[in-house]
Amino acid sequence: MNGDPDTAADITQDVFLKLLENIQSVRKIGKFQNYLLTIAVNTCNNYTKKAKPLYMDLETLEDIEDTDNAFEKIELNELKAQIQYAINTLPDYQKEVIILRFYYDLKIREIATITKASVSTVKSRLQQGIKKLERYLADFRGGDNV
Template identity: 25%
Template structure:
């Protein structure tokens, strides 16, 4: 899955539930096999963390290091802070690995640890939580994005535009930015984002709507890099 996503499909499938859920009987054998493989992998990771398996931890760091650092960079907007929290996140994985039971995907658990560390860091520095930093976060009324408008992520055509998207994301409120990063960069489901952020599903949907709506004008205001 890439950033190129039709907004109408996103709203219908991810948010509004326009596509009916597929029963297990209707799923292909390959899809069922992938689900079982993922569950088995999660269980093996949980068992390895309980044993404090150093080789397993090395593999996990290698597999998730880029995604985790990217998430922390978008959440903090500061590379030095992100790198410090990156190290601390893996220390938490090492010392608290017994808390992971394999019921959820490992990356969901990993991002939850990282997010909690960001919140703790902000509270120590500013006495404000991530939620308190977001303007008008209390307004969680449904917010419709016109389906005929182009999705800001449809502009993700090249590395130059990727940089523009990243710059625009950093101008959003932290909570809206976080949901967009988890949804489009990390490809987490809305339920998984709800777990990471400890927010109701309706709140996650609202933040996704508002984040997309806020991102579009910011992208329009940025001149293309080629024209600079």
């Protein structure tokens, strides 16, 4: 978290400690992945409320196939950095749904369960977040369509 491996390790440890403390309720809730992500989201939200991050390293950006062209690699790295920066400029509630939808490939209902928001609220946050990302990336690329 915040590009700091020590902080990320601490938060990960907190997530698994909370999971172990409440493991008996997993069967009652349903899907284990949703339960684990709910704990992770809440733990990260609690951390960011205490110390507002200036930068968050999203290692979940997928690696795109290597290319032999060095210029293409530089462009790709720059684009990945801009996407990461653009996501970080979003309000937390939009950033959260973008990450859960596109990096964890969760369905809208699952995101609603994890974030404790209604399905329509999640859809709205997702749509608004995507529009903001599109505008930011179009500006970054000089007005070109994304």
